[in-house]
Amino acid sequence: MNSQTPDQTAKSTNLADILPDTGTAAPPVDTSPEAHPRNFGSDNWAGVHPEVIAAIAEANVGHTPGYGGDPWTQRFRDIMAHHFGPEAQAFPVFNGTGANVLALQSALPRWAAVITAASAHINYDETGAPEKVGGLKIVGAATENGKLTPETIKGAIIGRGHEHNAQPLAVSISQSTEWGTTYTPDEIAAIAATAHELDMILHVDGSRLGNAAAHLGVGLGDITTAVGVDIISLGGTKNGLLGAEAVVVLNPDIGHGMRFLRKMNLQLASKMRFLSAQLNALYEGDLWRNSATRSNEMALYLADSLAEAVAQSRVHGIEIVQRVESNVVFVRMPAEVAARARQTFAFADWPLEKDIVRLMCAFDTTAEDVDGLVAAIAGD
Missing domain, CATH: 3.40.640.10 (Type I PLP-dependent aspartate aminotransferase-like (Major domain))
Structure with missing residues (x-):
């Protein structure tokens, strides 16, 4: 038979009594937009539509x-x-x-x-x-x-x-x-x-x-x-x-x-x-179509902007390797260019082929985001 009162039982299972005291509280999550900038890692990284x-x-x-x-x-x-x-x-x-x-x-x-x-x-x-x-x-x-x-x-x-x-x-x-x-x-x-x-x-x-x-x-x-x-x-x-x-x-x-x-x-x-x-x-x-169209259009804009940067000799050694038919752009990119761009934006290496990166747009990607990525790739 348990002789403890409910208050005593609650006290004995309090997490503060069980876990070690590190002397510091866990910091709150920074929810400012600056702490979570949009990037091109994945459409799974985007938030939820309002x-x-x-x-x-x-x-x-x-x-x-x-x-x-x-x-x-x-x-x-x-x-x-x-x-x-x-x-x-x-x-x-x-x-x-x-x-x-x-x-x-x-x-x-x-x-x-x-x-x-x-x-x-x-x-x-x-x-x-x-x-x-x-x-x-x-x-x-x-x-x-x-x-x-x-x-x-x-x-x-x-x-x-x-x-x-x-x-x-x-x-x-x-x-x-x-x-x-x-x-x-x-x-x-x-x-x-x-x-x-x-x-x-x-x-x-x-x-x-x-x-x-x-x-x-x-x-x-x-x-x-x-x-x-x-x-x-x-x-x-x-x-x-x-x-x-x-x-x-x-x-x-x-x-x-x-x-x-x-x-x-x-x-x-x-x-x-x-x-x-x-x-x-x-x-x-129409939300499904509007959101998909937006992400598709941003991918096309990204591909066109990269092609223009290559034509203007702002960036060298990159090549778009697949036709852009959805919300993603696959680019053959030298490691040093990718490293430079990743100082500002996140994106994924494509594991199925060497030196190819995947640049994924989402429903909330903006033209300003794309312009920023192209500038980072070009080193502007």
């Missing part, structure tokens, strides 16, 4: 059923049906890796293989989650610009029907790709036709689907439902959300276990209304 913050605050009212039984989640399902067709089934999740694993796992048996580009996020950047968590084999095919073709897919199919081999039952494309390139509707339709002829399904990793649609000047359904895509990982965080993505099932013949797999894969939110409220703010109107 309209999304407002939507979260508006949803923070009273009590409502959890786990998706709320009106915000029902509204999200209706919005997705508007974009992707009446048969679309939408499932909010926490993050992009979770969306990819859940989408593929829901559509495929455990013996399946997924053909994708070697540079694809599911192959290179997810710590093996599709294989370790999803139980699927990922087959990364070499590409020149991050884009699969029907011929590449056919060449990657091996071991079909052999019990010693994982069975190629899905194709996954990134839209836009990890190299910033964008599939046209015709290219996706050709891939979908190839996949379906080979009894495979087509998954789209759409973490930047909005950027692709904005670049092409089309709707979200025009590069998915209309061209034969079966299932989508729909992005949000990279386009201004606090932290929300979704799996959207387009093919009614797949994804039947989604309700159970989402929970099993740790992607079922109890307070789902706050995920859905974010997604609604992004996709109900």
